[in-house]
Amino acid sequence: ARSRRVSLVRCRGMASSLLGAGLAAAGRVGVVQMTSEAASAGVKFLCFPEVFSFIGSKDGESVKIAEPLDGPIMQRYCSLAKESSMWLSLGGFQEKGLDDSHQYNTHVIIDDSGEIRSSYRKIHLFDVDVPGNMVYKESRFTTAGDSIVTVDTPFGRLGLTVCYDLRFPELYQCLRFKHQAQVVLLVPSAFTKVTGEAHWEILLRARAIETQCYVIAAAQAGKHNEKRESYGDSIIIDPWGTVIARLPDRLSTGFAVADIDLSKVEAVRTKMPISEHRKFDSIWKTS
Numbered sequence: 001a002r003s004r005r006v007s008l009v010r011c012r013g014m015a016s017s018l019l020g021a022g023l024a025a026a027g028r029v030g031v032v033q034m035t036s037e038a039a040s041a042g043v044k045f046l047c048f049p050e051v052f053s054f055i056g057s058k059d060g061e062s063v064k065i066a067e068p069l070d071g072p073i074m075q076r077y078c079s080l081a082k083e084s085s086m087w088l089s090l091g092g093f094q095e096k097g098l099d100d101s102h103q104y105n106t107h108v109i110i111d112d113s114g115e116i117r118s119s120y121r122k123i124h125l126f127d128v129d130v131p132g133n134m135v136y137k138e139s140r141f142t143t144a145g146d147s148i149v150t151v152d153t154p155f156g157r158l159g160l161t162v163c164y165d166l167r168f169p170e171l172y173q174c175l176r177f178k179h180q181a182q183v184v185l186l187v188p189s190a191f192t193k194v195t196g197e198a199h200w201e202i203l204l205r206a207r208a209i210e211t212q213c214y215v216i217a218a219a220q221a222g223k224h225n226e227k228r229e230s231y232g233d234s235i236i237i238d239p240w241g242t243v244i245a246r247l248p249d250r251l252s253t254g255f256a257v258a259d260i261d262l263s264k265v266e267a268v269r270t271k272m273p274i275s276e277h278r279k280f281d282s283i284w285k286t287s
């Protein structure tokens with residue numbers, strides 16, 4: 001297996017203007033310029049954080065700008081992928097839902113010819129009272145997905161997830177052991193500052209170690225508006241659990257690059273064959 005360059009990106013002002021509905025010129029330059037810089041660095045697959053095209057400052061704002069996957073926002077990203085000959089992971093897209101007051105929180109994979117290859121709707125919704133912070137109720141405007149999604153790419157079989165999904169290891173177990181996500185589990189996120197500082201990196205490394213997969217986790221960071229602040233280094237973790245690329249939380253712009261080497265996945269799994277040792281079917285499933 002040849003190694004492939006993969007990268008995480010974060011742009012200044014990301015999520016307020018960008019390629020989204022507001023479309024401020026500066027924001028667009030941000031995304032396009034960062035993508036071209038990544039292309040010059042040899043990147044073949046670029047991963048964006050959750051809510052990459054829009055973050056609202058008030059409840060219910062994002063449902064108003066939600067669009068279907070064949071709408072103008074996604075079309076722009078498809079053109080960007082094609083022009084830069086790059087695969088894109090676009091997590092946390094506000095996909096138009098069943099009615100005007102509902103959306104899905106959707107992770108979209110576009111290939112290097114500009115075609116949407118797959119999309120995953122966030123299964124676990126963040127209805128949480130964050131200690132010392134605020135009460136989130138994602139389910140008010142968002143409908144949960146109910147399907148597990150993998151997609152075959154030149155970077156291996158990807159397992160798609162979003163943000164709060166990270167806290168539910170059974171999803172990752174299913175991706176690895178039932179759907180053979182041999183390679184990367186993508187976790188685009190906008191973790192809160194409080195929960196992110198406490199849990200973000202340790203959960204990501206645990207998911208990589210226990211699934212023996214690469215984990216690619218693009219994070220929002222910094223203050224978005226009066227009410228919202230996100231926390232997290234954007235990191236790429238290898239199947240042994242080592243962080244091999246990092247874009248620190250304090251940087252509002254930039255990208256981090258790593259090579260994905262599928263032979264590393266096989267090496268870790270051969271030496272420690274947890275898929276043969278697990279007792280899920282023989283004990284847990286039936287007890």
Ligand SMILES: O=C(O)CNC(=O)[C@H](CS)NC(=O)CCC(=O)C(=O)O
Pocket residue numbers: 050051055056062092105125126136137138163164165167190191192195196
């Ligand atoms: O609603 C939006 O604008 C975009 N969506 C998000 O930011 C989502 C839902 S509110 N955030 C999380 O899932 C945070 C998880 C988290 O922080 C944790 O698990 O600790």
